[in-house]
Amino acid sequence: MLSRRARWLLCAAAILASCGTQRTPESARKLTVAAAANLMDVFGEVAPAFKTQTGIDVVFSYAATAELAQQIDNGAPFDVLAAADTEHVDSLVAAQKLNGESRVIYAKGQLALWIPGGESSGINDLKDLAAPKIRFIAVAQPALAPYGQAAVEALKNVRLWERLQSKIVYANSISMAKQMGASGNADAAFTAYSLVLHERGTVLKVDPDLYHPIEQALAIVASSSRMEEAKQFRSFLLGPEGRAILAKSGYLLP
Numbered sequence: 510m511l512s513r514r515a516r517w518l519l520c521a522a523a524i525l526a527s528c529g530t531q532r533t534p535e536s537a538r539k540l541t542v543a544a545a546a547n548l549m550d551v552f553g554e555v556a557p558a559f560k561t562q563t564g565i566d567v568v569f570s571y572a573a574t575a576e577l578a579q580q581i582d583n584g585a586p587f588d589v590l591a592a593a594d595t596e597h598v599d600s601l602v603a604a605q606k607l608n609g610e611s612r613v614i615y616a617k618g619q620l621a622l623w624i625p626g627g628e629s630s631g632i633n634d635l636k637d638l639a640a641p642k643i644r645f646i647a648v649a650q651p652a653l654a655p656y657g658q659a660a661v662e663a664l665k666n667v668r669l670w671e672r673l674q675s676k677i678v679y680a681n682s683i684s685m686a687k688q689m690g691a692s693g694n695a696d697a698a699f700t701a702y703s704l705v706l707h708e709r710g711t712v713l714k715v716d717p718d719l720y721h722p723i724e725q726a727l728a729i730v731a732s733s734s735r736m737e738e739a740k741q742f743r744s745f746l747l748g749p750e751g752r753a754i755l756a757k758s759g760y761l762l763p
Contacts (some may be wrong), residue, residue, distance in 0.1 A: 538565045540738045541586065543577040545593035545725065546649075546682035547618060547656060547701035551758035552591075558754065559745050565738050573653035573682040581606055581730060588733040589742055591725070593618060593683075594655040598726040607728040611739075615746050617761035618723035620659045621702035625690050625710040630697075632711060635664070638697060639672050646676045647686040647695035656683045659720035660699035666719045703759035724763070 544552055549571050556567045570577070570587065578597035581587055582604065590607060592598050595614065601607040624632045631637060638646060649657030657679075664670040678694070680686040683701050690698035705712050727746065729739040745751045752762055 538563075538738060540565055540567045540588050540735055540742055542567055542569050542589045542591055542742065543581060543585070543587040544569045544571050544591045545574045545577070546571050546654070546684040547593055547703055548591060549684050549704065551703055551755060551760070554754050554758065555746065555751060558750055559742060562745060562750070563738075563741050565741060567742065571682075571684065573649065574655060575653040576681075584732075587730050588735045588739045589727065589729055591615070591727045591746075593723065593725050595724050595726040598728050602728060606731055608731050609728070611727075611729040611743060613727055613743070613747065614724050614763045615727045615751075616725045616755050617763060618656065618725055619702035619717070619759060619761065620656055620663065620715040620720060620723065621700060621705055622697060622713045622715060623687065623690055623700055623705040623708060623710060624697045624713075625693075625708075626696065627710040630711065632697060633713075635667055635669060635713075635715070638676070639669065643696045644676060645678050645689075645695040645697075646673060647680055647689035647698035647700075648677050649683045649686045649699070650679050650681060653681060654683050655723055656699065656701050657686070659723055660715075662721065663699075663715050663719035701759070706759045725760075 552569055560566060574593045574597050577590060578601055581590055581601055590598060598607060598612055602609040602612055624630045631640060648660045651658040651661050664673060680689055686698045687700040687704050689695040702714055727743060733739050756762055
């Protein structure tokens with residue numbers, strides 16, 4: 510038979526063990542957001558502001574919109590999709606993978622041409638991309654990224670696509686297109702204005718009349734187990750603080 514001291518020690522050990530495995534309310538308040546790659550910088554600012562207001566930690570998974578949509582369609586455990594277009598969100602709403610009532614356009618993106626070499630490159634207009642010194646132009650895969658689709662559309666509308674097509678190098682996302690420019694693997698890159706507005710070099714906003722509006726939609730994943738936290742994130746992004754962060758980060762507001 511165990512002594513009184515031994516029984517006390519076993520009881521104490523059991524209590525300590527249970528405390529170590531229990532989730533505190535604070536640790537449970539987390540959210541996983543599937544976010545289009547163009548949001549990498551702005552959501553880096555949104556996350557701490559949102560946590561300060563709500564106490565909720567946000568984990569972001571960045572990729573091209575089409576890739577994220579496919580992952581959600583296949584059951585990936587995200588709570589929110591913040592896309593770079595409306596088409597993929599609407600398709601997932603129709604498939605009942607996203608909550609239709611939560612669907613909203615939270616921002617309008619701006620396409621930009623970034624030339625890391627700056628003024629020395631001699632690029633002041635899209636037509637200057639035909640110059641021999643511009644060997645490679647980075648563009649996100651049009652089938653995956655709405656900004657890549659917008660870049661191709663703009664070049665076609667100014668009748669430069671045929672002349673520049675041989676210079677195009679494709680990236681899997683808009684952030685990777687930017688990285689190709691930063692690393693020197695491309696002389697110019699079409700990317701989101703939000704990703705390069707503070708970068709060195711030359712940043713040219715592409716005339717928005719040359720491509721269809723980049724309306725970026727958000728919706729909550731229908732199977733999310735953190736529905737309340739997801740609603741709070743949506744409300745924050747659409748509220749005064751979230752809209753102010755989006756606006757100063759290079760987005761137009763709907």
